[in-house]
Amino acid sequence: MGHLNRLKLKAGLKKEDDEIDPQRNEDIFAELIQVLDDRSLALIMRNAKDDGRNAFKNLREHYLSQGKPKIIALYTELFTLQKHEDKDFTGYVIRAEKAIVALRNGGERISDALATAMLLKGLPPTFDTLKAIVTQRDTPQTLMEFKASLRSYEENTKPKMEDAIMKTSNKEPPTCFRCNKYGHFTKNCNKNR
Known part of the structure; x- marks a missing residue:
């Protein structure tokens, strides 16, 4: 938006304008395609080729959408999230947090307890002890506390390279x-x- 504003093209995107100069509309489109990533570019090339106003509208709807399909896709991503044995917990937690934040931004209420339950569900069997400890607690953990517990558990159960070297x-x-x-x-x- 700032880039279009600097080029004095932002005025063509206002919703109140029913008519837009065709040349200005093409200029908006030309500027948009220069700054977009491949995914966004594919989206507008498919749905709004050479139409700057519609291209911008499609991008806004796609990335700021609160529609049911996007919400359902985010819930599906969160529910099917799995941590693989050979991966560290950071990538797993980042993927989960990304879906949680997107759901919250979409107006969904995701409590820390639900987020923790979804993260627990995706852990492999080597984390069964942690699962039991977390689920048997008298007071529920916040998401931040759970992440700290997960990191600590993984670091304490991972065989240390120094120990292996010392033993041999x-x-x-x-x-x-x-x-x-x-x-x-x-x-x-x-x-x-």
Whole structure:
């Protein structure tokens, strides 16, 4: 909008204007296609080619929509969200928060308890202990508290690389008590034969 305003083209987008100069309308469209990403460009090329006012209207409806299909799609995304074993929790939480914020912006009431339940539902079986702890609490956690619990749980259950290195590097070769040489056990000693 600021870009169009600077070019003095914003006036052509006002809803009160019934008639718009065709040249101005084309100029608005030309400016829009220069600043849009591929997804937005595909949207307006399909629905409002060479029509700046309609292109802007379509973009506004698409991105600020509170319509049922968009709300249903966001709920579906939230309900089907899954955290994979090999992925860290950050990407999982970001995807969930993105859907939650979009739903809230669309006028839906998403409580922290519902958001937490949806995040719990998508966790893999390795998080069953955390699921039990969270669901058995006397007082419900806020979403922020749950995210902190999730991060802490994941960090504490993840095998630490340093521990693995320490365990393998501290192993000494076995000592034979018969010949007092390193590298084999007494039962495998050549002096037995």
